[in-house]
Ligand code: SF4
């Protein structure tokens with residue numbers, strides 16, 4: 173199945189294997205594409221964050237790079253006015269449901285959102301959309317870490333860590349639409365659930381939603 | 391939600407029965423939940439737990455399914471069921487205030503059932519009587535122009551129907567006390 177193909181991303185010619193996902197090929201060749209929800213070993217990506225859009229020559233609509241398999245002679249562009257606009261909108265929608273008090277966040281300076289903002293010249297502000305005003309539950313029941321849902325971007329990295337790396341099944345997505353959250357069965361505090369506090373989810377979280385208490389700022 | 395006397399046994403038997411009648415494949419999960427809900431009137435968390443065990447999937451995933459689809463309810467229907475319309479017309483006419491009034495009077499949230507199972511409260515999306523907005527459906531009866539004052543009136547009528555045997559008493563020894 174390992175058939176070599178050559179593709180072009182932003183004028184750079186890259187050799188890779190057929191079937192690889194475009195996002196990872198780009199990242200491994202130091203070409204940045206914004207992404208939050210992509211998981212390299214997941215064969216059927218969620219493609220839910222909608223940040224990894226690229227254009228492929230000959231296709232009239234942008235595609236999500238995390239779910240697109242490379243094909244020989246594919247010509248890809250990671251930037252264009254259309255792409256930038258799409259990514260900006262997706263990013264702003266995520267920020268409209270994200271606690272933007274970066275200075276109080278344990279992930280300040282080590283945050284995927286800040287990185288995307290920097291690389292794409294986007295603002296960490298929510299001007300265009302009205303921020304969602306709602307109550308977010310803080311779960312600080314585990315001994316060494318806590319879960320502040322006001323910062324969760326619903327990327328699913330923690331759920332993957334829980335399922336595939338830790339093989340526990342303590343956390344998952346529940347609810348629908350703006351009520352979607354990562355939680356436990358019956359919404360129990362993590363310490364009262366089957367969570368073993370292995371902390372793999374904390375290491376997986378790209379923002380400051382799952383964080384170590386010793387990194388806490390405010 | 392506290393279970394009633396004998397309800398635990400009923401739940402266990404029902405889950406066993408339904409699981410026995412279906413092959414335990416992922417695509418059968420929703421039909422299994424539907425069958426259990428049809429028999430029990432709702433999906434108790436204990437049933438979710440047992441289905442999860444039987445199908446060898448994380449309970450939180452079934453919980454996720456049950457909270458994703460509107461067709462599933464996690465709380466039992468009350469003796470009196472009120473659904474407040476949140477369709478566009480009713481919402482614009484203050485349906486959220488109507489819902490809030492019911493919540494305050496019943497002392498439960500939307501989607502919940504009172505501990506004595508006398509009331510349950512939910513929402514619907516347009517029942518086709520938009521001109522009467524804000525609308526509430528009280529025990530399948532459509533009520534129009536349900537302002538907070540009307541809520542008081544409707545609640546009074548429901549309270550009057552309450553006599554000592556009208557609601558099922560929870561069995562205090564058998565708590566599923568995770569609420
Ligand atoms: S807690 Fe972190 S890893 Fe989990 S979904 Fe939210 S942002 Fe992603």
Ligand code: FES
Nearest residue numbers: 219221222224238
């Ligand atoms: S990384 Fe592709 S949609 Fe999230």
Ligand code: FES
Nearest residue numbers: 475477480517519
């Ligand atoms: S919106 Fe409430 S009846 Fe139509």
